[in-house]
Amino acid sequence: MGNFLAGKVIAVTGAGRGIGRAVALVAAAQGAAVVVNDHGVALDGREPASEVGESVAREIAAAGGRAVAVADDISTMAGGQRVVDVALAEYGRLDGVVCAAGILRERMLFNMTEEEWDPVLATHLKGTFTVFRAASAVMRRQRSGTLIGVTSGSHQGSVSQANYSAAKGGVVSLVRSAALGLHKYGVTANAVAPVARTRMSANVPTELKEIGEPEDVAALVVYLLSDRAREITGQVYTIAGPKIALWAQPRExxxxxxxxxxxxxxxxxxxxxxxxxxxxxxxxxxxxxxxxx
Known part of the structure; x- marks a missing residue:
């Protein structure tokens, strides 16, 4: 085990599979106690199954780490609050949150229905807000903490995933707003736009020439959660295999x-x-x- 996050408590949403799972495992291996949140849904957001997150918590415990599973739906305010409440009840504090939960419902804009739009925005964007909202109140009192949003290069736009693209663009703006609003309290906020092999990336409509593994993303996220990165805030980073890139700030x-x-x-x-x-x-x-x- 490493010690990048020794003594820290980290909550990870979407931690049952893919990038979220990798973040939870690496954070635990680096010394963090982890709240593993996953509603356990299929790629389109249906058929929840709580055992998805529980299996990751058991895997962490089997490796000698500390973890607790929370299956609540973070697209609700109660669900986001529950993730934070469990962290406090189990471990007494919360030092970082990583919002990796997401679903896809792909459709061209002119064919997209409300049922395809609303759940995607609710999971990616509102799900980031609900956890950020609850966590930031705790971190403000602690005068320390880190918020990590998971966005995508699709925040530039997408041919056939307008819902996903809009949600991911919203995550970027939410992260920047959090960075500005929480700076004076010692709380940082950043976003990661990963390119990694997951069940979600398998649906990307264009060929990905630069792509890595979820563990690459987890390494970057763990660094951003650590004290080594405490001066970094309001940034968006891409990691794609061997490449790490920084996105520009909005400007005229x-x-x-x-x-x-x-x-x-x-x-x-x-x-x-x-x-x-x-x-x-x-x-x-x-x-x-x-x-x-």
């Missing part, structure tokens, strides 16, 4: 100013040549693939 690309009131006609003359547009890398990729570029 260019601006132009004119005197007098704007009209559509004035904007039509002014905007293209002065302000222009910022090319979408993914759109350029699609155009090349489809033979339009």
């Amino acid at each position: 690309v260019r601006a132009g100013y004119a005197e007098g009131a704007w009209t559509p006609e004035r904007i039509a003359e002014f905007l293209p040549g002065t302000v222009g547009a910022d090319p979408m890398p993914l759109l350029s990729l699609l155009e090349r693939r489809d033979g339009h570029g």
Whole structure:
């Protein structure tokens, strides 16, 4: 065992499979007591089974670590609170949360239904909020702690997963808001946009040329949870096999100013040549693939 997280208590959602499971196992191996949360649902969010998280908690215990399983649905406020309450009841504190729970319901935007939109947003985005909300109240009192959101490169946009993309973009903004709002309390917040072989990545509509394993992601997450990373906040990192990348902060690309009131006609003359547009890398990729570029 290592000691990167010795004495810390970490809660991980979606910890029954894939990246969440890897994070829970590595965190425990690095000395943390772990709250293993997983509602145990299928990839589309249906058919919950509590034994998924329990098996990971047993695996950690068998290896000599400390873990407790929580099967609550973190897309509800009560579920998010329960994850935090169990950490406090079992271990007396909470030093970090990692929100890796997620589902997929893929559909083109013009065919997407409310039943395909709402559960994806509820699991990824609201599920991150409910745990962040409950955890941040504890961390504010402790004046320490780390929030980790799991986003995706799909926060740039997606051809056939608008629901997933919107949720992951929301996670990025939520993390940045948490970083700003909790900085004075000694609490950090960051996001990881992993590219790893999981049951979810098997559904990515484009070929992934750079991809790693869940354990790669877990290594980065454990570092961000550790005291070695206590000065890092408000950042988004990608890890894809051997590559670690940093995403830029949102910023204006260019601006132009004119005197007098704007009209559509004035904007039509002014905007293209002065302000222009910022090319979408993914759109350029699609155009090349489809033979339009």
